Amino acid sequence: MGYKKRLGGWGETIAAEYLAGNGYVILERNFRTQYGEIDIVALDKEILVFVEVKTRTSRKFGYPEEAISPKKREHLLASAQAYLQTHQEMERDWRIDVLAIERIDRNSLPEITQFENIITDTG
Numbered sequence: 001m002g003y004k005k006r007l008g009g010w011g012e013t014i015a016a017e018y019l020a021g022n023g024y025v026i027l028e029r030n031f032r033t034q035y036g037e038i039d040i041v042a043l044d045k046e047i048l049v050f051v052e053v054k055t056r057t058s059r060k061f062g063y064p065e066e067a068i069s070p071k072k073r074e075h076l077l078a079s080a081q082a083y084l085q086t087h088q089e090m091e092r093d094w095r096i097d098v099l100a101i102e103r104i105d106r107n108s109l110p111e112i113t114q115f116e117n118i119i120t121d122t123g
Helices: 003-021 070-086
Strands: 025-033 036-044 047-056 094-102 111-115
Touching: 003 025, 003 036, 003 047, 003 094, 003 111, 025 070, 036 070, 047 070, 070 094
Parallel strands: 047 094
Antiparallel strands: 025 036, 036 047, 094 111
16 A cells, blocks of 8 residues: 555544544545545534545645645535435535644644535535
């Protein structure tokens, strides 16, 4: 397994633990759709949350959240809608969040920043 895949998996595990520690119920991880993968699907009380996790160990390519391009936003929205079509029992309010995880210093804990509802026109 390559470095990027290991780093991504580590970040997703940290993100799932963070969310669970903040009262979220993790429903799925790495849910694949024809538009891309949803890293984490969770419930925040009654709201369905689709979480994109971005992990960085340096700022050479910018902050993790800066990796969410307009095209990536389109894929996230299409993936969320595909999930909802295949899980009609989950019909409820929903949002798409980004969890940015940084660990610049290997000897320190990762910094986690949550950006809620990154796509505001979800209806």
